[in-house]
Amino acid sequence: MNEFLRHLPKVELHLHIEGSLEPELMFALAARNGIALPYATVEEAKAAYDFEDLQGFLNLYYQGMNVLRTEQDFYDLAMDYFQRAREEGVLHIDMHFDPQAHLQRGIPLEVVMAGLLRAKEEAESSLDLTVGMIMAFLRDRHAEEALHVLEQAAPYWKFLDAIGLDSAELGNPPAKFQQLFARAKELGLVRVAHAGEEGPAEYIAEALDLLDVQRIDHGVRCLESADVVKRLRDHQTVLTVCPLSNVSLKVVDQLRDHPLPQLLSEGLKVTISSDDPAYFGGGLLENHIACAQAFGWEADTFRLLNRNAIEEAFVSDDRRQELL
Ligand code: HPA
Ligand code: ZN
Numbered sequence: 001m002n003e004f005l006r007h008l009p010k011v012e013l014h015l016h017i018e019g020s021l022e023p024e025l026m027f028a029l030a031a032r033n034g035i036a037l038p039y040a041t042v043e044e045a046k047a048a049y050d051f052e053d054l055q056g057f058l059n060l061y062y063q064g065m066n067v068l069r070t071e072q073d074f075y076d077l078a079m080d081y082f083q084r085a086r087e088e089g090v091l092h093i094d095m096h097f098d099p100q101a102h103l104q105r106g107i108p109l110e111v112v113m114a115g116l117l118r119a120k121e122e123a124e125s126s127l128d129l130t131v132g133m134i135m136a137f138l139r140d141r142h143a144e145e146a147l148h149v150l151e152q153a154a155p156y157w158k159f160l161d162a163i164g165l166d167s168a169e170l171g172n173p174p175a176k177f178q179q180l181f182a183r184a185k186e187l188g189l190v191r192v193a194h195a196g197e198e199g200p201a202e203y204i205a206e207a208l209d210l211l212d213v214q215r216i217d218h219g220v221r222c223l224e225s226a227d228v229v230k231r232l233r234d235h236q237t238v239l240t241v242c243p244l245s246n247v248s249l250k251v252v253d254q255l256r257d258h259p260l261p262q263l264l265s266e267g268l269k270v271t272i273s274s275d276d277p278a279y280f281g282g283g284l285l286e287n288h289i290a291c292a293q294a295f296g297w298e299a300d301t302f303r304l305l306n307r308n309a310i311e312e313a314f315v316s317d318d319r320r321q322e323l324l
Helices: 002-007 023-033 042-048 054-067 071-087 099-103 109-126 143-152 154-159 174-186 201-210 220-224 226-235 243-248 260-265 284-295 299-312 317-323
Strands: 010-016 090-097 130-138 162-166 190-195 215-218 238-241 269-272
Touching (some): 010 238, 010 284, 023 042, 023 071, 054 099, 071 090, 090 162, 090 317, 099 130, 099 143, 109 130, 130 143, 162 174, 174 201, 190 201, 215 220, 220 238, 238 299, 260 284, 269 299, 284 299, 299 317
Parallel strands (some): 010 090, 130 162, 190 215, 238 269
8 A cells, every 4th residue: 555655646736835844954044044953853853742732833934944045945955855756656745834933033925925936937947846836924923924925026926826824723713804805805816724634614714705715724623514515515626634733733532533524524625735844744645554553544535635635736737637
């Protein structure tokens, strides 16, 4: 099964590129930029990745990305993940990135975009890996700031496939960003949002109603509302479920308790992704292998999940035909 999963052409719709920063690269970039880390060794960093909840993870996620300073750093970060993903049989990645997390540290948007776009170009020309760009906004910061950053990103709108919404969910409902998402829609940008990870099923309904999103990132708590499940099923709205992330952040106790099998049996359009692979114990292949072990799924289930992802991926029609 593991060999089948490695060779299965895989598509990942939910990946935070800053969450792909492996401790080894974090140490290399810290040395290159003369930055002190709170860890003495790679092992010490890995040992710290033991989270109580989403906020516990976010604290280390924002701290880790402090080593990213130059265009080359962003390029190296993305290429490091793209190369690893390609070796695991991944052919397309829709990549979230968090400009506000860099702007607030004094890193200009131009630096972030130049590095990430150069890596995307390089992956597409030399790795046979296509990359979608999702500019994500931090929901625990002010809505006005998000709007300002979206306007500031005008030179890059043409490179974006979508905007997203991430960071601390509880207490930061989709309604807070109605204006931002309306503006993105006016600009012709697709919208996606994290909802129903730690937050309740109502946040999923709100993201659909008020933000007019095309995808729900995570969405596992939809099962708490029969109405929300029905809406997601009727519209075949894709859910980008991240199994190892949900275990790491204690959304579920263990993978065997994960609602993935139920989401599938409800007829929902489920896909699987790694979210933040450097922090949650592995990339897309590891997530596939863990699901095979926990749920005893056969090849057909994994083919279905990846077909769902291919149908929803931000790719050209030609590329979609190639992937199908
Ligand atoms: N949830 C919310 N925000 C995030 C995540 C996540 O899993 N990863 C990076 N930002
Ligand atoms: Zn996420």
